[in-house]
Amino acid sequence: MIRVFRVVSIAEAVSFLALLLIAMPLKYGADAEVGVQLAGPIHGVLFMAYVGMVFLVRDPLGWDLKRTVLAAAAAVLPVAPFFVERHWTRPPHTAGAPASSTP
Template sequence: MDIVRALRIVSIAEATSFLVLLLIAMPVKYMGDQPAGVQVMGPLHGVLFLAYVGMVLVGRGQLGWDLKRTVLALIAGVLPVAPFFVERHWLKPIETARAAA
């Protein structure tokens, strides 16, 4: 699988897991006294976050990203919806251009 496509998938999955953790699992844990959601989503999000960071670092050369863009992509990983931005505005155009070529 192409690094761009793989990073797009991981980016979407990481951002989605972060939102589920913040908006569903944590409120249910603290307001409903049901920690099961966090016990499942926490580790899942952690693995996806590490995959996102690893793929950004490994793929930056193939993506043609300079240090600034790489650091911004890494910072995006700790913001709840920013990986959606990375996927939509930085990765999708690269994949679309490659598919057209």
């Protein structure tokens, strides 16, 4: 479940950036709506999947209400899901543990 959330987090952030940095400039700069017509629905589905997944992974990750709300709110900032995926997706029992080395 956590692995799926991490993938959805990255996909949502990438789709948001594509919408903002590629599709929207094409729409308003070149009068080409095809980018928004393609990227918009894809981003919409990924946005809803991300927010839904936040609530599915909150218990396995040991998130309190504040962290859950912040993770859900991260969906409205273009690069915030990258932060959530990178820094908040370790299960509680490994969050502070150093990485084990194999001899």
